[in-house]
Amino acid sequence: MDPRATGVRIKELRRQAEMSQTDLAAAMGRSESWVSQVERGVQPVERLSVLQALADALGVSVRDVRADAAEPDEPEQPRQTRSNDLDGLRVALTGHPALRALFDEREVTPDVGIAEFRTQVDEAWELAHASRYAALSDQLATLLPQIETAVRRAPASDRTELHAVRARAYQVAAASFVRQDEPDAAWIAADRALQAAEMAGQPLEVVASLFRMAHAFIRQQHTEQAEQAAVSAVEVLTSRAKSPDCPPEELSLLGAMHLVLAVINAREGKRAETHQHIERARAIAARLGVDRNDFDTEFGPTNVEIHAVSTAVDLGDAGMALDVAGQVDASRLSPERQARFLIDVARAHAQRRHVGEAVAALLEAELLTPEQIHSHHLARGVVRDLVQLSSPRVPKALAELAERIAIA
Numbered sequence: 199m200d201p202r203a204t205g206v207r208i209k210e211l212r213r214q215a216e217m218s219q220t221d222l223a224a225a226m227g228r229s230e231s232w233v234s235q236v237e238r239g240v241q242p243v244e245r246l247s248v249l250q251a252l253a254d255a256l257g258v259s260v261r262d263v264r265a266d267a268a269e270p271d272e273p274e275q276p277r278q279t280r281s282n283d284l285d286g287l288r289v290a291l292t293g294h295p296a297l298r299a300l301f302d303e304r305e306v307t308p309d310v311g312i313a314e315f316r317t318q319v320d321e322a323w324e325l326a327h328a329s330r331y332a333a334l335s336d337q338l339a340t341l342l343p344q345i346e347t348a349v350r351r352a353p354a355s356d357r358t359e360l361h362a363v364r365a366r367a368y369q370v371a372a373a374s375f376v377r378q379d380e381p382d383a384a385w386i387a388a389d390r391a392l393q394a395a396e397m398a399g400q401p402l403e404v405v406a407s408l409f410r411m412a413h414a415f416i417r418q419q420h421t422e423q424a425e426q427a428a429v430s431a432v433e434v435l436t437s438r439a440k441s442p443d444c445p446p447e448e449l450s451l452l453g454a455m456h457l458v459l460a461v462i463n464a465r466e467g468k469r470a471e472t473h474q475h476i477e478r479a480r481a482i483a484a485r486l487g488v489d490r491n492d493f494d495t496e497f498g499p500t501n502v503e504i505h506a507v508s509t510a511v512d513l514g515d516a517g518m519a520l521d522v523a524g525q526v527d528a529s530r531l532s533p534e535r536q537a538r539f540l541i542d543v544a545r546a547h548a549q550r551r552h553v554g555e556a557v558a559a560l561l562e563a564e565l566l567t568p569e570q571i572h573s574h575h576l577a578r579g580v581v582r583d584l585v586q587l588s589s590p591r592v593p594k595a596l597a598e599l600a601e602r603i604a605i606a
Contacts, residue, residue, distance in 0.1 A: 203245070204239055204264050208237055212256060222558050225255035226255050230468075242579075284375060286339045287335040290339040290372065295342060304347040310344060311471065321490065322341065326374050327494070331378055358397075361395070361594075362400055364394040365395035369407060370494070371387040372385075373410055375414070384417065399407050428455045429459070430460070446492065447492045450482075450493065455512075456475045456479040459475040461509060480502050503522055507543065511542050511546050516547075519542065523542075526539065536566050537563040538574075541574065548587065560580065582605055
């Protein structure tokens with residue numbers, strides 16, 4: 199539903215309830231600025247939990263707030279599927295990964311050594327960081343079955359290392375599925391990564407797998423599960439981080455999990471908790487002192503600030519987001535992170551109705567990672583919002599971008 203129409207409806211219901219914006223904000227534990235942005239259609243309300251909180255505060259049903267919303271006791275309608283660059287990998291992930299090897303002793307074991315498997319997984323992560331998902335899909339669709347067959351046929355002395363490689367391979371699949379809006383496949387991949395990491399005896403790889411799983415749950419809007427995955431890791435790692443000799447890899451994972459919790463709280467509209475987790479991540483990043491890429495999380499001072507921008511946008515604090523963004527130099531991070539940052543800059547400008555600046559940020563992101571911009575749900579959402587904001591005089595550059603990503 200059009201955010202502007204939803205905003206008008208919320209404003210009508212608020213007035214019928216004889217409430218001011220301040221009253222509604224207080225009843226929901228939000229800011230008056232957030233209510234104002236919702237009513238103006240600047241801040242979309244998509245999460246069912248937020249719609250329910252609005253309905254409760256206004257004394258109406260969820261359907262009164264937004265007619266197309268599912269009631270809490272009704273199943274949500276399935277997401278419409280569309281072809282994307284990971285379709286081949288999704289098919290490869292279906293079913294048992296090496297079923298033939300369980301039945302046929304004559305099944306040929308891949309003539310690939312552990313070192314070569316590691317190299318190929320590293321290459322897959324490079325493709326993911328560059329948002330080259332079509333090439334990644336082609337590679338992993340072949341590589342994952344090979345690793346799965348090898349781990350079942352390898353001598354016992356090699357299996358621990360092969361399980362570690364298998365964990366990283368499934369992690370890159372999970373991360374990519376999240377970015378391509380395939381959270382169900384991401385959950386499967388993350389679960390397999392977690393199992394492989396435990397079989398490899400690599401507890402930090404288990405945490406890294408939980409990191410991927412938490413992001414899958416966030417995209418599925420399973421907030422409680424995402425929070426549980428992140429909190430369970432934070433509880434273990436926080437006590438270990440008290441030691442001055444705590445390895446930087448552990449600190450990176452702890453900081454990355456705090457960023458997960460910041461994202462979760464921001465999308466729930468919990469301002470204080472969001473800032474608390476951002477500050478904890480900042481402190482850890484300052485302790486590390488440099489941008490790192492432990493477990494392919496790209497955690498460090500720059501990524502913390504990128505998340506500060508993203509969570510500010512989620513909270514409707516566009517001014518804060520743009521202030522922080524003005525101090526960020528993301529050029530040392532991967533193309534995926536740079537483009538993701540520019541999407542959030544565009545979202546912030548869209549909230550302020552800065553159509554030209556938002557389009558410029560999206561076009562810059564498209565140059566970096568066209569596949570990501572053409573498929574990421576946030577990029578597509580902000581393009582749709584910008585077209586609505588500028589209609590009927592849609593700028594040529596925006597109209598052409600909308601056409602490239604197949605938005606009417």
